[in-house]
Amino acid sequence: MRVKVRYRGEVFEFNESMSVNKLLKKFSLTKGEAVVVRNGIVATEDELLLPDDEVRVIDTVSGG
């Protein structure tokens, strides 16, 4: 039972439950730089990601 996270075309698996905030820190992202979608629903930073959750991290930054 692992939290499965898709980010930039790769799949990452984590053994422990964690908050969205903690997940962002693992990827060295600030809150403004990414949106986390949990089981198809946009999640706020305090939400807990649980085993079997399908999680997507989406970059917000664009431009050049």
Added chain:
Amino acid sequence: MKCRICKAKAVISLPQHNLALCAEHFDGWMLKRVTKAIEEFGMFSKEDKILVAVSGGKDSLALWDILLRLGYDASGLYINLGIKEGDYSDESERLATAFANRVDAKLYVVSIEHLHGMSIPDKAYVKKRKTCSLCGVTKRYYMNKIARDMGFDVVATGHNLDDQAAALLGNMLFWKMDYLAKGAPYSPPMKAGEFAKAKPMVYCTEKEDTVYCLLRGISYIDKECPYSKNATSLRWKRVLFEIEESSPGAKQAFYFGYVKNIDLFADKDEKEDIPPMACRVCGAPSWNEVCSFCSTWDLHV
């Protein structure tokens, strides 16, 4: 986290506003933020014809969607730059076209390769120019041309608060006074009969635009332009994200404080800012006998 208004599950926290909102209230909030920018800066009215410069990205598609929902007369313009890496330009065009079909709005499409026989990166290579600089000249030319030829009153772009604050930081670091004089979210027409330029997303952030598109089911190009990977503006954005994380609201205070004081950067000599002549090749307003676009694309030889 719960919605500050209705206590339903929040989808976004906005610490800079001491706010958290559910999907429904966030949607309404976005419409209000865009309305605020339009009204505060006198950008346009429901009678104006608006041309939205659409890249296929989240900001411009969110802008087009919001303007249409607010009842504005907004058409789109997509410029296919011919960038092949990752199918970038063609995929962006497909997404822009799919959105135009979905909302049943007019989309003008310009293909640089079809018109000039060469993509932007290839032309930059041949001319030994930076791709982004050649891209900027070309995009500006076609935005202006379509706006002029089709009688639009305003060209609207999807620049958001993060874009504007990053540009401001870069311009301040190097004291680029010419650019600092021109960083407002609205530029009135150069003269009567010309079009204005507006940035109605200026109160919205990258994150807010992303969440808006996700909630509205708007498919957008989520890849970076392959030529913008090392863009300095991305570096400034990262610095500002760090600052915003520890000081929520700093970005908005930084940019709108500047807008309030923009006259400090006005040209003291009050030099004329309107191009004095018409390009002898294309007739567009120009600083020289041949404009930078015609010169870049060798249309004068």
